[in-house]
Amino acid sequence: MAAERLVVIGGDAAGMSAASQARRLKGPDEMSIVAFERGHFTSYSACGVPYWVGGDVEGPDALVARTPEEHRDHAIDLRMRTEVTGIDVAGQRVRALDRESGETYWTGFDKMVIATGARPVRPELPGMDAPGVHGVQTLDDGQALLETLERTTGRRAVVVGAGYIGVEMAEAMLKRGYEVTVLNRGARPMATLDPDMGRLVHEAMDGLGITTVNGASVTRILTGDDGRVSGVATDDATYPADVVVLGIGVEPETGLARAAGLPTGPNGGLLTDLTMRVRGHHNIWAGGDCVEVLDLVAGRTRHIALGTHANKHGQVIGSNVGGGYGTFPGVVGTAVSKVCDLEIGRTGLREKDAAAVGLRYVTATIESTGRAGYYPGARPMTVKMIAEYRTGRLLGVQIVGREGAAKRVDVAAVALTAGMTVEAMTALDLGYAPPFSPVWDPVLVAARKAVAVVRAAGSA
Template identity: 70%
Template sequence: MGERMVVIGADATGMSAASQARRLRDGDDLEIVVFDKGNYTSYSACGIPYWVGGDVTEAEDLIARTPAEHRARDIDLRLRTEVIEIDPAARRVLSLELDTGTHTWTRYDKLVVATGAVPIRPPLPGVDAEGVYGVQTLDDGQALITALASATGREAVVVGAGYIGVEMAEALIRRGFRVTMVTRSAEPMTTLDPDMGALIRKAMAGMGIRLVTGTEVTGMRTDATGRVRAVTTADTEFAADVVVLGIGVRPATDVARRAGLPLGESGGLLTDLSQRVRGHDDIWAGGDCVEVLDLVSGELRHIALGTHANKHGQVIGTGVGGGYATFPGVVGTAISKVCDLEVGRTGLGEQYARRAGLQFHVVTIESTGRAGYFPGAEPMTVKMLAERRTGRLLGVQIVGGDGAAKRVDTAAVALTARMTVEQMTALDLGYAPPFSPVWDPVLVAARAAARAVSRGG
């Protein structure tokens, strides 16, 4: 009898791992079985807000590879089937077919846990009411789109102001809803520092989004049928025909926890550099259900991004397939947009840097994305953190017009290479008036940071 690879989760990490293992062991006796409780495979969860907003017309547009395509590659894909128990001692998993209620034990030689993340649902009255949506999967997105189409009113409330919350608020505006965003933070996008988040707030106000900051949601008021009608706070309420939770996500590791697999502070699985679960040579994990090493702070963090998930899958599939690969860690790079405003960040903000015990200089500069005289030049704000004395780059945040967001990639490379801000000033970046001033905005910030480091203090 040959080896069996069992995968829990059929999105980025799971199907990348399965596909890579199949490539490396094509034609031999490796059996690959994949379980997923949903209806889709290999899709872009990051694209869901753009589907809701109408930029993407069909769910299928977000699917990189269909179930039929995976099955054609000799992968036994079992959708609408949830793994409810892992038995590491007996090397088997218990699955539940959601449509029939059938339970089945399946043996494994190699197990991949790729269960992803789930939207955070705070324990508030009415949070599970009809009309309250978290958006993490294509099934979630379809449920929300259906609800928006049939809503009798046009009031929408977004709870939380993270990346997904902000993107969903814009999508709802484009759907013709009046949108209120309620968040306990001082500014939207809490992965940015508040001074940079204030630029996002201004853009959101310009779109017609009512942003209520520094306010704790206490619950959801429902009607006699159990449908949400308002979001409540300590002293007021906001009418709601639809509520979207944009508080963030948590690792979907309940089944791993019950199996006794090691979890970190965030609840994410702990792995080694090859993505093997610590203490379990025959179990791998990756994607949104694991913690990753932050290469800047040296700490473990939960960062849910498709870029990491796909890379984890490649590493895992290589390991299962008999090869060797590792995932060294991340610097925390993310980009987004709010209307025409682009947002990018990488490395540490002030709060995270202080939490890591680092001392640093902070500079903020204003520039433009093109030569100032060139048509279409738009303003751009760049904030940069550099470690005291050493001058090591710690983090960059960018908010601005066309061309702002992807500039953060320059900083991401510099962070990975552990460059100082002084070294960054000599980077040979491309220049032409339609694309950049003579001094790129990132290098302008690096020069300012280098001066701050040289002055000391």
């Protein structure tokens, strides 16, 4: 009996985790595995690109968890620089283009994994494709940006967008000695935070020497006589630039899947069941940045591009493809970031998220420190907590502060996953010693205040 064939589209976290897990469960005699990757790297940390560009970490090799050769040593037929250009669902085959030779060919499959990732949002504006304008999503993108920086003599950088990617790239360019301007379409940086917490980020960025312009809608990229980028125009002003970095965010790379008739959700990502099987297709799975996931707090699907999720998806998919069993129940929307020494953490719902799904809520915001106030190095920290009206169920937490701030959001992530109330949170037995926390941890101080607000709202 011939071995069944698994085809994997995409050679990063989700795709190669799925391929590797499937190989652990089934040997080459039972399952042949063919994986396609259009870039130069596999199994890498895209999240590390800003820190590579900023000079904090070595790259690109240090950001690669497993090379193509290592995957091939595990009997995975990994074809680099090969892009899948078409999926024939009914015929159970994919069309691939070898980018080096130009050869196009078809490969059949019994089972398929789609892990095509996400792509940087790149508005269709004049000049957007000019040399010197860079999106940052893959190691290839990071390499291209670094090559531009090596050739560029000017020291003016404009970052378009002030989400996680935008603020991280602003820090990277600042560390490389650039004069950095961040153009943000919204009213505050970090739209993943409520505006009052985003204001704290804006103030900190100003203090670091980053110029942040809010309410700035980019209308075109300006170019010089040589065709290279020379500036960025908005409705109100023009900002000189020797390099432009797009930090607007990413969107699911699902063009292939949509063309093949596979189902996508309201955010453009592929829709799967709990086993990560594409809905309505018994032999196709999908994972990573190209899928939508269930938000356990809001009860609806979201697109969240994170390597943590992608690796979990891959493990679940590989188990199911290989004859085992696994599920991915969903997420609570946890994310952390930093701008120089400012740390930012969030999990669960923002105020507008809660309102959008019909939840009534109350909020509590406190200021504390990451260590006992008398211990050297104690720095301020702001914690905002959102709880459901009357019930007190935790709905979300946002934290902005210095050392020790961001990872405190993990306590809230666990509480959200467990469906805890803010009152139950006040009894959590968290670690304490003056170098690490005040007697009352900032998260518990916020929970105590939230309890009081919930009670007051319920008696009103």
